[in-house]
Amino acid sequence: MGESMTIWERLDKLDRRVYYWLLVISIAVPLVSPLGLPITINQSTRDLYEGILEVEEGDIVLVDIFMSVSTWSECMGGLVVEVNTLLDQGAKLVFLGNSIDVPRSWSRLHELAPRLNDLEYGVDIVFLGYYAGADAAASQMAVDVSSIFPSDHFGTPLGDIPLMQDANEAGDYAMVLFTAEGEVKWIQQWGEPYDIPVAGMGIAMKGSALAPYLASGDIFGLAVGARGAAELESLAGMPAAATITMDAISTSHLLFVILIILANLPIIISKVKGGS
Amino acid sequence: MSFFRSTAFKYIPVIVFTVILADYFVNIAGIGTAASTLRQFAVVISNMALGLGVISLLRIHTRNVQRKQEGRWLYSVVALVTFFVVFALGIINTNGDQYQWAFNHVYTTLQQTMYASTGFFIVSSAYRAFRARNIDAALLLIAGCFLVLRNAPIGEVIWSGFPRIGGWLMDIGQVPGYRTLMFIAGFGAVAYAYRVVTNKEQGFFGGAE
Numbered sequence: 237m238g239e240s241m242t243i244w245e246r247l248d249k250l251d252r253r254v255y256y257w258l259l260v261i262s263i264a265v266p267l268v269s270p271l272g273l274p275i276t277i278n279q280s281t282r283d284l285y286e287g288i289l290e291v292e293e294g295d296i297v298l299v300d301i302f303m304s305v306s307t308w309s310e311c312m313g314g315l316v317v318e319v320n321t322l323l324d325q326g327a328k329l330v331f332l333g334n335s336i337d338v339p340r341s342w343s344r345l346h347e348l349a350p351r352l353n354d355l356e357y358g359v360d361i362v363f364l365g366y367y368a369g370a371d372a373a374a375s376q377m378a379v380d381v382s383s384i385f386p387s388d389h390f391g392t393p394l395g396d397i398p399l400m401q402d403a404n405e406a407g408d409y410a411m412v413l414f415t416a417e418g419e420v421k422w423i424q425q426w427g428e429p430y431d432i433p434v435a436g437m438g439i440a441m442k443g444s445a446l447a448p449y450l451a452s453g454d455i456f457g458l459a460v461g462a463r464g465a466a467e468l469e470s471l472a473g474m475p476a477a478a479t480i481t482m483d484a485i486s487t488s489h490l491l492f493v494i495l496i497i498l499a500n501l502p503i504i505i506s507k508v509k510g511g512s
Numbered sequence: 513m514s515f516f517r518s519t520a521f522k523y524i525p526v527i528v529f530t531v532i533l534a535d536y537f538v539n540i541a542g543i544g545t546a547a548s549t550l551r552q553f554a555v556v557i558s559n560m561a562l563g564l565g566v567i568s569l570l571r572i573h574t575r576n577v578q579r580k581q582e583g584r585w586l587y588s589v590v591a592l593v594t595f596f597v598v599f600a601l602g603i604i605n606t607n608g609d610q611y612q613w614a615f616n617h618v619y620t621t622l623q624q625t626m627y628a629s630t631g632f633f634i635v636s637s638a639y640r641a642f643r644a645r646n647i648d649a650a651l652l653l654i655a656g657c658f659l660v661l662r663n664a665p666i667g668e669v670i671w672s673g674f675p676r677i678g679g680w681l682m683d684i685g686q687v688p689g690y691r692t693l694m695f696i697a698g699f700g701a702v703a704y705a706y707r708v709v710t711n712k713e714q715g716f717f718g719g720a721e
Contacts, residue, residue: 247639248640250639252636252640255632255635255636255638255639256632256635256636258635259631259632259635271666273665273666273669274665274668274669275665276665276668276675278679304623305619305620305623305624306623306624306626306627307627308624309624309627309628337623339615340615340616340619340620343616367555368555368558368559368561368562369554369555369558369559370558372551372554372555372558373551373554373555373558375551376548376551376552376555379544379548380548383548383552384552384555429536440663443682444682444686444690445690447682447683447686447687447690448687448690448691448694450683451683451687460663461663463663463664463665482664482665483665485663485664485665486664486665486666486667487666488631488635489660489661489663489664489666489667490661490664490666491635492634492635492638492660493657493660493661495635495638495639496638496639496642496653496656496657497657498639499638499639499640499642499643500642500643500644500653503643503644503645504644
């Protein structure tokens, strides 16, 4: 017992950089040599993908890129799949974002979904840019988008953009997709009052916060974190960055659980032996 | 000022509340227009808050530099220089190469580094801090481990029960608790609105209760 406790004490005093290196190794090894672990699809992700497949040619979809560049690793892969699938369906897309990073995310999306460059801007897609005001802005956009965005991100008046003539209020849209965060305003201001289907992706830590909305049917589908993005890539047959990172997520998460178990072993042993 | 504080400010929340609430439940053109104008005011105020944030940031960091606050003032110099450089580049041309370079190669990488670094803190705390010293902490840790292994594909490879139990915890176990919190927050918002409308809550314009 004495010797085993010495090991725990040694582990307790271990330089934290050892843990950092363990994490680096656990992420790097599967990236260099993929394990190819199977990814099963959660029902909520399948519902999201199937909901997108129900969009018909010419339908207008609002895409809220409420995603800072730090959350690209979790949500950008899923957004690329959503956009590509919507374009396959023949949908017209209106992008905006409640995050100041939205212009950068827009550029990155163009790099990852290059077919966006082949579309006619103003007819097939529009980028409205950043907006402040959260719920108040979403509520006002439901009745008049042009009152919040007099012009698009590039300074073109909305009146001069053909697509926006048919996309100026909630009733003109077939669907709202949120990215990373900011789902509540669309549920409360568009989904409930105007019966617009709402769905999207959340960062991993938002999974628990979004589950009640999923259970109540306020959102028809949900992809959570990099796992959700990888599931979308798998469903669409477009394996990309999220799929590649899943092995690294597996090994790093396993390391995390092993460390928790190791840390708690002395406490468990002590309890079993009747200690305090 | 006393007129505004004593009388006008009292009625602004009442008017806003009544118009926005009425717009939700009744379809009258005049009310709809008034509500639309008020919502646009809210968006303008939100934008003004960004400017207020800039003023606050400048005040705090200028003060740190002026007082040469130990351990802080050098960081404040960096913050101020960064602010003015990026601000100047943005004023000249937000689509210019220099501004784009600062955004793409400095801001983006810093943001991603910050987010990624949390992984290191979590893995360190996994061994150093996450201890099941009582039954509550033990339950939280066990549930957390199931959710972690549900989220990682390796969990299913180890044991098919991990995603099932993790999924139950996520979709059924925690939903009632979270919904309860949402209801409480909703009732709290209604109670707060009632206090505002009845002039019992004046803190938001600088008055004491």
